[in-house]
Amino acid sequence: MKHDSYNEQRERGNFSFPVEYHYVTNHHPRYNMPYHWHIQYEIIRVLEGKIVISIDENEYTASAGDIIFITDGCVHGGKAFLENTIYECMVFDKKLFETNVGDKNILQKFFEHHLIINSYFNNEYTDIHRTIWTIFDALKTKSSGYEFIVLGCLFNFFGLVLKHNLYTKSFTNFISSNQKNIHKLKKVFHLIETSYSQPLTLEDLANTSGLSPKYFCRFFQSMTNKTPIAYLNYYRIECACSKLTSDKDQSITDIAYSCGFNDLSYFIKTFRKYKNTTPNKYIKSYFELTNK
Structure with a gap:
């Protein structure tokens, strides 16, 4: 994962589809993530091995099949716990959701940090697991229409977070x-x-x-x-x-x-x-x- 600055201010993807995808093995120059932060959201899924991710003042150990969600503005970094660790990450901008679909006020509660999405999802959350896997598979293959699949699944992810109460309310x-x-x-x-x-x-x-x-x-x-x-x-x-x-x-x-x-x-x-x-x-x- 190439994080050449702590505050990544560069454009993600392109204007109409601000999403970026990375496949990371132990031969990638950014295999171990230096601490950094950005104004976009990030989702990491672990394919093999184990990785330790620090987000602000919390630390999570994610194994194969686990998912890490990183809210915008959080300082985060990671280190592979096992040598054969392979993981993928996607970084997306909330501009992706500038649409009239659904209740935008609910999404704004996430974007304005009134509701904080949980950071760690293991295999217990099967519906979220399927949704995130579909997103990454679409980003990897980039088959025709993959942008619609990604956007639809991200809406589904937020919907499942609300359905299962997988968030906390912020305390000022x-x-x-x-x-x-x-x-x-x-x-x-x-x-x-x-x-x-x-x-x-x-x-x-x-x-x-x-x-x-x-x-x-x-x-x-x-x-x-x-x-x-x-x-x-x-x-x-x-x-x-x-x-x-x-x-x-x-x-x-x-x-x-x-x-x-x-x-x-x-x-x-x-x-x-x-x-x-x-x-x-x-x-x-x-x-x-x-x-x-």
Whole structure:
């Protein structure tokens, strides 16, 4: 899943059908999702293995057959729990529902966060399971009329959420407190996104959040399960993976420096830590698979 910025502001799909689809295996440059957020909704279905998804301050472990729903504006990231994990995701904009079908006021309650859709659906929810599977199968094959199938199934999904009461009503005080924490994270993520190629210190990150370095470390780790510097290096490696597989004109050394590493041996050591391989082997493996 290619998330090159924490706040993804790019257009999804096209104007008439703002839906984007991704099929992700362990050879995908964005196999493990860095934390990010966007103004669109996202649905993930796990085909094989297991993935841990963090959404704001909650964590969900999804196995084959499980579904994760991510509301717009939520900070989220993921890590495959098993090496053979395969998952798909679709990202869609609420502009897709600018139609006169049904009661638009009910949909607006979701879009305006008065009603918060549950994030996790296991195989127990068979009707939702069938609906989401139909959506992904249509997006994968893109046969004639698939857009109508996707839109119809998304309406069906919202209808089933309402039918089975698979949502919670928002509580203003809780949301306000929670959003303050998320806002601090978003500011730190924005700094990392825009300045990861530059030297960044713990003090730089802490100052962006408005917290002392000591408290910021505890806060950041409680939200992401990583220390700030560990996460910065993790994000730099994710960016390096994207460049290694998309820019053949740059050397590994050039890419290392462009991603904020000023020492090639440290870059290779850090790369091996997060990817269990060297940059050269990563490139070779990626292109061997994509050229099959």
